[in-house]
Amino acid sequence: MDATAxxxxxxxxxxxxxxGAAIGVGIIFGNFLQGAMRNPSAAPGxxxxxxxxxxxxxxxxxxxxxxxxxxxxVVPK
Amino acid sequence: xxxxxxxxxxxxxxxxxSVAGYDASFTNASLAMVGGAVLAAWFFNWxxxxxxxxxxxxxxxxxxAYGFIHGMLKDAAGTExxxxxxxFVFTLFLFIFMANMLGMFPGVFGVxxxxxxxxxxxxxxxxxxMVFLTVIVVGFAKNGLKFFKxxxxxxxxxxxxxxxxxxxxxxxxxxxxSHAVRLWANILAGHILxxxxxxxxxxxxxxxxxxxxxxxxxxxxxxxxxxxxxxxxFLQAYVFAILTCIxxxxxxxxxx
Numbered sequence: 001m002d003a004t005a006x007x008x009x010x011x012x013x014x015x016x017x018x019x020g021a022a023i024g025v026g027i028i029f030g031n032f033l034q035g036a037m038r039n040p041s042a043a044p045g046x047x048x049x050x051x052x053x054x055x056x057x058x059x060x061x062x063x064x065x066x067x068x069x070x071x072x073x074v075v076p077k
Numbered sequence: 078x079x080x081x082x083x084x085x086x087x088x089x090x091x092x093x094x095s096v097a098g099y100d101a102s103f104t105n106a107s108l109a110m111v112g113g114a115v116l117a118a119w120f121f122n123w124x125x126x127x128x129x130x131x132x133x134x135x136x137x138x139x140x141x142a143y144g145f146i147h148g149m150l151k152d153a154a155g156t157e158x159x160x161x162x163x164x165f166v167f168t169l170f171l172f173i174f175m176a177n178m179l180g181m182f183p184g185v186f187g188v189x190x191x192x193x194x195x196x197x198x199x200x201x202x203x204x205x206x207m208v209f210l211t212v213i214v215v216g217f218a219k220n221g222l223k224f225f226k227x228x229x230x231x232x233x234x235x236x237x238x239x240x241x242x243x244x245x246x247x248x249x250x251x252x253x254x255s256h257a258v259r260l261w262a263n264i265l266a267g268h269i270l271x272x273x274x275x276x277x278x279x280x281x282x283x284x285x286x287x288x289x290x291x292x293x294x295x296x297x298x299x300x301x302x303x304x305x306x307x308x309x310x311f312l313q314a315y316v317f318a319i320l321t322c323i324x325x326x327x328x329x330x331x332x333x
Contacts, residue, residue: 048152048319055316059255062262069262073083 003075011071014064021061028053085272086196086265109192110200113175146170146318153322154329162325165211169204170318176200177264177310181303195313196268198261205257208321216328227331256320263313267306274299 032050036043090102124135132140146167151159173195180193194200216224228245229238277295281288 048149051312051316051319052323055259055320059259062255062259065262065266066258069265 007071007075011068014067014071017064017067018061021058021064024057024060025054028057083269085190085268086193088192088197105192106194106197106200109179110172110176110194112191113179113194114172116179117171117175142171143167149319150322153319154326157329158322158325161215161329162322166318166321166325169208169321170314173204173260173317174311174314177314178307180264180268181307181310193264193268195260196264198257201261202253202257204260204317205253208256208324209253212324212328215325216331219329220331224328224331227327252324256317256324260313260317263309267302267309271299271302271306274302 028050032043032046035046088104088106090104091108092103093100094103095101120135121139124139127133127136129136147159147163150163150166154162176194179191180196182191216227220226227249228242230241230245233241274295278292278299281292281295
């Protein structure tokens with residue numbers, strides 16, 4: 001297999017990492033909504049925590065995107 | 078038809094000059110950054126000029142933005158953090174917010190779109206390194222060697238510290254990376270996505286006949302994605318600022 005094809009396949013595989021981030025972000029927002037439905041008055045105070053958890057989880061998905069972008073545009077073919 | 082989705086990130090010099098052999102040209106990226114900063118500074122000066130007890134609409138916006146960042150910093154880093162870092166965090170937030178929002182202006186009929194500085198990793202990496210170095214310098218200046226308590230959370234038994242400390246060290250040093258890459262990749266991916274969907278419209282029209290009618294679908298999608306990207310533009314500025322607050326809190330109060 002030549003290097004270009006391998007880089008493209010690798011970029012596709014790297015994007016699978018976003019699956020985990022997608023599940024994690026879904027869990028965070030789902031659980032936040034669940035908590036917010038139970039105690040709506042406490043929900044606004046937790047918005048910062050919600051966004052922080054979202055940002056930390058999303059970072060890992062972004063890393064896999066970074067690998068894909070590196071494979072597509074930076075690795076010499 | 079410029080339908081290369083990457084082409085929009087091209088940097089073009091406006092005024093070329095170099096300093097000591099380095100290319101220091103004033104580019105479209107510099108213009109967007111200076112423009113965003115000047116616009117923000119001008120707006121806040123203009124809106125707060127009356128400084129009325131009963132504020133007008135512009136003053137409500139300015140005071141709201143200030144109060145928003147003030148509350149965020151106070152929640153994360155306490156009154157001490159507010160006293161020391163409010164100007165820094167507020168400037169950082171406004172700079173990123175203006176850069177993201179101005180970058181949402183599309184190019185129309187040959188007029189070049191406004192460049193989005195945050196779609197260049199060198200810009201976001203510089204901002205993230207600034208925060209990272211501030212945390213280290215302030216942390217050591219304020220706490221001395223006690224700053225190392227950051228890597229050994231209190232209340233953890235010693236045998237767990239053997240595992241926890243390396244993890245804490247790795248997470249500390251991966252912070253500037255994730256801090257920079259998050260903002261950059263979100264803006265970059267969003268702009269590429271918009272361009273790809275917008276590119277479907279002329280492609281379908283060019284295909285002619287029935288396909289031309291179908292071009293309404295990607296057009297509607299582009300409009301909806303634009304709404305989403307406005308949300309992302311605000312949210313990423315907010316996320317960058319709130320993470321800055323949390324990191325600065327570590328500098329002020331290490332050891333949790």
